[in-house]
Amino acid sequence: MFGLIFSAAIIFSIILAVAALSGYISERAGIVNLAIEGFMTIGALIYTIMRGVFKPEGTMQIPALLITVIATSLFTIFHSFICIQLRANQVISGTAINILAAGITLFLLKTKVLGFDGSGSVSIANFDYLGFNSDTRSPFHWVNILNILTIAIIIIFWLVIRFTRFGNHVVASGENPNALAAQGISVTRIRYIALFISGALAGLAGALFIQYNHNFYGGVNGIGFIALAILICGQWKIPLIIIASIVFGVLKGVADRSALLGTFMFENIELFKALPFVISLVALIFTSKYSKAPKAVGQPYEKSQR
Amino acid sequence: MDKIKFRLIENTPVVVFAKSWIQSNQTRSSASKIKASIMSLVIGFIVSIIFIAISSGANGFEAFTDVFTLAFNPVMLQKLLATTAIMVMAAAANAIAFKTGLFNIGVSGQVFASGALSLLLLNTAFKSAGLAGNILLFFISMIFGGVVAGFAGFLKARFNVHEVVSTILLNWGLFYLAKWFLLKFKSAYNQAQGQSVFTTNNFKNTELDYHSSGTILIIIAVLASVLLAFMFWKTTWGFKLKATGLSPDAVEYAGINKRRQIVFAMATSGIVSGIVAWMSYFNPSTSGEIMSLSSDTLPTIGFDGIAISLVAWNSFIGIIPISFIFSALSVAKTRFQMYDLSDQVPKLIVGLVMYFAALSIVFVRFRILQMIYSYIKMLRSDHYKLMHDEYKTNISLAKQKSDAYKITNAPVINKIKADLKKELSELKLKLNANDETRINHEQYTKQVAHLRKKSEDKINAIESHNESFHHLINLKESNRTNVSLLLENIRDSFDRKLFLYAQVVKTDEYNKIKKKYESALHAKKNGKKDIDISLARKTFISEFNSLLEHSKKQGGA
Numbered sequence: 001m002f003g004l005i006f007s008a009a010i011i012f013s014i015i016l017a018v019a020a021l022s023g024y025i026s027e028r029a030g031i032v033n034l035a036i037e038g039f040m041t042i043g044a045l046i047y048t049i050m051r052g053v054f055k056p057e058g059t060m061q062i063p064a065l066l067i068t069v070i071a072t073s074l075f076t077i078f079h080s081f082i083c084i085q086l087r088a089n090q091v092i093s094g095t096a097i098n099i100l101a102a103g104i105t106l107f108l109l110k111t112k113v114l115g116f117d118g119s120g121s122v123s124i125a126n127f128d129y130l131g132f133n134s135d136t137r138s139p140f141h142w143v144n145i146l147n148i149l150t151i152a153i154i155i156i157f158w159l160v161i162r163f164t165r166f167g168n169h170v171v172a173s174g175e176n177p178n179a180l181a182a183q184g185i186s187v188t189r190i191r192y193i194a195l196f197i198s199g200a201l202a203g204l205a206g207a208l209f210i211q212y213n214h215n216f217y218g219g220v221n222g223i224g225f226i227a228l229a230i231l232i233c234g235q236w237k238i239p240l241i242i243i244a245s246i247v248f249g250v251l252k253g254v255a256d257r258s259a260l261l262g263t264f265m266f267e268n269i270e271l272f273k274a275l276p277f278v279i280s281l282v283a284l285i286f287t288s289k290y291s292k293a294p295k296a297v298g299q300p301y302e303k304s305q306r
Numbered sequence: 307m308d309k310i311k312f313r314l315i316e317n318t319p320v321v322v323f324a325k326s327w328i329q330s331n332q333t334r335s336s337a338s339k340i341k342a343s344i345m346s347l348v349i350g351f352i353v354s355i356i357f358i359a360i361s362s363g364a365n366g367f368e369a370f371t372d373v374f375t376l377a378f379n380p381v382m383l384q385k386l387l388a389t390t391a392i393m394v395m396a397a398a399a400n401a402i403a404f405k406t407g408l409f410n411i412g413v414s415g416q417v418f419a420s421g422a423l424s425l426l427l428l429n430t431a432f433k434s435a436g437l438a439g440n441i442l443l444f445f446i447s448m449i450f451g452g453v454v455a456g457f458a459g460f461l462k463a464r465f466n467v468h469e470v471v472s473t474i475l476l477n478w479g480l481f482y483l484a485k486w487f488l489l490k491f492k493s494a495y496n497q498a499q500g501q502s503v504f505t506t507n508n509f510k511n512t513e514l515d516y517h518s519s520g521t522i523l524i525i526i527a528v529l530a531s532v533l534l535a536f537m538f539w540k541t542t543w544g545f546k547l548k549a550t551g552l553s554p555d556a557v558e559y560a561g562i563n564k565r566r567q568i569v570f571a572m573a574t575s576g577i578v579s580g581i582v583a584w585m586s587y588f589n590p591s592t593s594g595e596i597m598s599l600s601s602d603t604l605p606t607i608g609f610d611g612i613a614i615s616l617v618a619w620n621s622f623i624g625i626i627p628i629s630f631i632f633s634a635l636s637v638a639k640t641r642f643q644m645y646d647l648s649d650q651v652p653k654l655i656v657g658l659v660m661y662f663a664a665l666s667i668v669f670v671r672f673r674i675l676q677m678i679y680s681y682i683k684m685l686r687s688d689h690y691k692l693m694h695d696e697y698k699t700n701i702s703l704a705k706q707k708s709d710a711y712k713i714t715n716a717p718v719i720n721k722i723k724a725d726l727k728k729e730l731s732e733l734k735l736k737l738n739a740n741d742e743t744r745i746n747h748e749q750y751t752k753q754v755a756h757l758r759k760k761s762e763d764k765i766n767a768i769e770s771h772n773e774s775f776h777h778l779i780n781l782k783e784s785n786r787t788n789v790s791l792l793l794e795n796i797r798d799s800f801d802r803k804l805f806l807y808a809q810v811v812k813t814d815e816y817n818k819i820k821k822k823y824e825s826a827l828h829a830k831k832n833g834k835k836d837i838d839i840s841l842a843r844k845t846f847i848s849e850f851n852s853l854l855e856h857s858k859k860q861g862g863a
């Protein structure tokens with residue numbers, strides 16, 4: 001029982017951290033990303049399709065995941081075109097992407113195409129995904145190639161943002177795009193790339209979520225929005241974001257497995273499901289006053305204003 | 307004669323008013339908004355038909371026609387009206403927030419939560435209250451919705467929590483809490499065994515029945531949206547909210563409490579979502595709308611409302627026709643299953659239409675008629691004809707020359723190619739040889755690359771002397787730029803002409819010549835036969851043209 005809850009908590013922490021970092025890079029580059037939920041949904045959809053196509057077992061999981069990540073990052077063009085090229089409202093565009101993603105997914109799931117049976121939900125069988133511990137009750141069940149790879153990606157991401165020229169450019173594009181442009185670097189290009197990476201991370205988070213949930217009925221249960229709250233609670237700083245995602249991951253994992261913790265928990269499962277959202281809100285109330293968002297976030301970049 | 311008649315009625319107050327109304331900036335901007343809405347709707351539908359065709363191979367156009375035919379069947383009328391009313395109110399709730407510069411994504415959660423509370427009350431306190439109880443529930447839903455959304459507004463005003471994030475979190479938090487409440491007190495309502503909750507049973511005996519409730523709801527919705535439009539148009543209350551949305555810094559200088567306006571706007575938006583809850587859960591026309599508790603999905607009405615409000619540019623009147631179209635799709639959505647499509651097609655369309663509404667800034671700038679007009683004008687202009695003829699003769703000449711050059715040099719090029727082939731085959735022999743001429747694989751690839759490059763260079767050297775070929779390419783390029791320049795010139799001159807015309811009409815000289823012409827007209831009408839009207843008109847036109855020329859020169863100087 002402890003093993004199940006522990007594994008769930010760790011997996012949720014990883015999912016939330018990846019999703020929050022997806023929001024992090026786009027907001028650091030100066031673009032409000034409300035569309036994490038939508039990108040995650042698209043990632044989950046593509047991953048579900050890929051599992052039907054590849055029947056991935058063993059090493060075939062890697063190409064399935066790779067295609068998911070690439071396809072989701074291409075899907076961000078819908079968002080970046082509006083935000084960067086047309087300079088329209090980024091919040092509205094994000095919401096539109098969320099609704100569009102839900103619409104596409106629900107439509108495809110309920111139509112007999114792409115290997116779906118038209119029932120509106122797809123269940124994904126549990127499979128080894130190159131795990132080292134096949135016992136689901138063991139606390140180390142979460143140790144498998146997928147999760148290890150994701151943790152490695154998180155660490156590489158941190159190093160890239162912290163120590164490379166590109167990371168500096170991304171941060172500058174969200175703080176003072178004019179200074180970046182004065183150095184002869186294209187703000188537009190940096191923002192496009194940042195959104196590509198954001199989409200890739202969100203697609204990965206969506207795939208991980210579906211792999212954990214075993215059930216896909218056209219959404220990711222608001223994980224993308226919790227990731228947004230984590231991003232704000234974490235003050236747009238990667239270490240704080242990771243700490244916050246561990247806290248929320250434990251909450252979410254316990255809530256998800258609360259049925260195992262005796263009859264009281266089972267009868268009040270809805271209450272525990274509400275808990276992460278309520279606590280997010282409370283955390284926001286206490287942290288929002290001191291929040292230091294990137295300065296140029298939400299403002300479309302115009303060369304003529306320099 | 308018609309022209310003269312029109313000139314006479316031109317100065318009557320009605321026509322003057324109509325003209326000034328049509329030419330005013332406000333009308334033009336709303337006309338461009340209407341154009342953008344229609345374009346985003348049309349493009350959304352077209353793209354979804356294409357998407358459906360690609361993904362499932364079904365004929366989307368046929369399916370849509372069938373669905374709309376079913377939706378406008380009189381049998382569906384009450385349901386259609388009720389759904390329209392619900393969508394109008396949901397869109398209005400979003401539009402209030404948008405006009406104040408806020409974004410209430412939480413309409414869905416507010417609807418679900420206030421619906422759940424009212425449902426509990428209905429099944430406990432108001433079990434036998436009938437119509438009076440229903441009316442009381444209307445106000446309770448409104449108040450609860452207002453409190454929830456107002457709380458989000460308060461968090462924004464007091465704690466700087468962004469309303470988008472707080473309303474989304476409230477959505478899910480309230481959804482699970484309400485679900486918990488409903489399941490906890492399951493014994494209170496009749497269907498104790500089921501997970502779904504039917505809410506309309508208690509209203510079967512009141513005056514609100516299936517044959518009239520849709521009408522009542524649509525009347526309420528239209529009245530409410532007209533009232534809201536009036537409040538935002540004419541009252542200080544609405545003006546303060548609008549001003550907060552347009553310029554949050556300016557309102558503080560004007561002495562308006564910005565924070566209070568934020569809470570007000572969110573609360574009003576929540577009150578309207580309370581009405582949505584009452585409409586969707588407590589009326590028979592939506593065929594006993596089920597509050598589904600079996601899966602963790604929020605009601606989507608709030609998100610549909612965002613889409614409708616955006617497509618209608620947050621106009622309280624514009625949301626009514628657009629809601630009508632979307633609700634027609636939604637009431638007949640089961641018909642899509644006859645075409646092997648899912649009943650989720652309306653969601654796909656809402657998503658696509660909303661996406662195109664988000665980029666409708668493109669459609670506002672898009673001037674189709676002017677584009678067609680200037681293109682036709684360009685094709686008919688003498689300049690273009692001359693240019694085109696010249697281009698045609700030049701290009702045919704250049705083509706002939708280039709071809710001739712190629713033909714004369716063809717043997718040389720062929721020889722180079724043949725030589726290359728021969729040398730390559732010799733090399734291959736060396737690679738396989740047994741004596742001292744044998745070379746290893748690395749040498750072989752190196753030499754092949756070397757030989758290939760040499761012959762390519764030779765061919766390029768010959769081709770680069772083919773000036774007529776480059777000339778041909780240059781001709782094509784320059785023609786393209788010339789045409790686009792011409793098109794731009796025509797567009798510019800068209801705009802300039804309009805501008806000049808507007809300038810000249812304002813001047814005193816114009817009034818003078820106009821009066822002269824009009825007095826001639828009057829004289830003719832009064833019976834003086836010796837006046838030649840056609841002559842007067844001619845002089846008027848020539849004088850007007852000279853005025854135009856004059857002001858053009860002035861503008862040029």
